[in-house]
Amino acid sequence: MTRFGGRVPVPCIPDAKIGGYLLDDRHAEGGPKAAFFLSRGFTREDPRSFIAALLEHGCSDNLVASVENSFVIKYICEGPMQMPDGSRHPVRSVWKQIDDGALRALVTAYPITPPSAR
Numbered sequence: 001m002t003r004f005g006g007r008v009p010v011p012c013i014p015d016a017k018i019g020g021y022l023l024d025d026r027h028a029e030g031g032p033k034a035a036f037f038l039s040r041g042f043t044r045e046d047p048r049s050f051i052a053a054l055l056e057h058g059c060s061d062n063l064v065a066s067v068e069n070s071f072v073i074k075y076i077c078e079g080p081m082q083m084p085d086g087s088r089h090p091v092r093s094v095w096k097q098i099d100d101g102a103l104r105a106l107v108t109a110y111p112i113t114p115p116s117a118r
Helices: 015-022 031-039 047-059
Strands: 010-012 063-068 073-082 088-098 103-111
Touching (some): 015 047, 031 103
Parallel strands (some): 010 103
Antiparallel strands (some): 063 073, 073 088, 088 103
């Protein structure tokens, strides 16, 4: 399990972050992300499998950077995520420290385009 800031915080993913953003293809910012995740087999009807994949991604050894400003510490995780269609695709998930570091909350997640595909 990844240690963020020297401790192992409890991950949390607000329901609205899934149904109203990352799996909502009509959302202005989340739409393209939703299109990707939905095309790989995740569904709005079964958000638990998507949440499980995000938790696995954020709790594994995928931490690549932490960014701190005067308001929050964000943790950036990058690595392959298991998709329901059987593929493993590189994804970046961003988490923020909340509740004095006891929790880390999902901010966003999106596919990383390999350099050769740009």
